[in-house]
Amino acid sequence: MMQFFKDTKIDFMGRKYIWISISVVMIVIGVVSLFLKGVNMGIEFSGGTEVRIRFIQERSVQEIRDKLGREGLGKAQIQQIKDQENEIMIRMPLIAEKGESAETILNSLRDESQMQKVKDGLIDLNIADASMIKAVLSAFPGIGEDRASDLAEAILKYRDDHAGIIKDSAEMQNLPEMTPEIALFLKERSFFGDFSVRRIEFIGPVVAPELRNKALLAIAGSLVGMLIYIWIRFQFQWGLAAIIALFHDVLITLGLFSIFGKEFNLPVVASFLTLVGYSVNDTIVVFDRIRENMRLKVGMDFEALINLSINQTLSRTVITSMLTWVVVIALFFLGGEVINPFAFVLFVGIVVGTYSSIYIASPILIVWKEIFLGKK
16 A cells, blocks of 8 residues: 555654644634524525526626615525626525515516516516427417427527527527527517526425424434444444544534535535545544554553554555545535535545544543543
């Protein structure tokens, strides 16, 4: 096996209480943030309507907030999407049914001339779905259902290929099945709004608490399962040390999640479960080496034996963590807005998990031995 560190003799346990104190401070800061600031719950857990919109021209958050406020939507959360030009996300708490809430948001963003076109029965080709476009095209004499359907799909594909925005009817003249007569017919019955809808999500008042409870059960269940597994494989104190280290990792990561205001959604639950698995795996590698050395070096001072074991596994720990971290860094910086919270948990969790297997789980074994076995 490749080794970055050979025959190291680092005294990891010599300053264990300093590192434990640092961990306690970080946990306290995180818990305070959780109490004061809370966690930015995603639409899956808080319920409500989330609309992601792309504007043709840049709009400021304040301008959008003013428009929503005039329609009584002042509680909406507005967020600009990084790395996506002119895109914003609007999140509304539960106040109405899906269609009503989303439609109210979209109407509030239109100017008076566009609202008048909507009232006159024209469709917005930057928002309309296939059925709406097909319904308009079906009124063209002799077009037929199949041709209208194919043309509607062609318009949507062109729109998707151009970031959801069509600026002018001239852009559609070369579409399959499109003729000048049909283009003129469609132009008279439609218009092109200032924005397109990239995504609409709605979670009702019943589903949101159910998803939240299941997510908490999944994380709690994984922790209990890990405790039982390590308890059976080793002894109770080993399982307890691993679980305390896991709680340490989860609390610090969750605290930083709160401080940085990352969105807590279903993929983030998956990332926390991944963190639990990664952290306990790293801890077990160290524990295995400690237990092996306990058989090989009978009578050796327990703290020195732990130092020896950690030094022996140091290369494996660093190489594994660094390689995993490289992948996570790529996800964090290049994965886009949706996957960023997922990558953030692993970005922090891998560092904290590696650290805790050395400076949290192992010192607990020493403390346990000193308290319950009465010797060092």
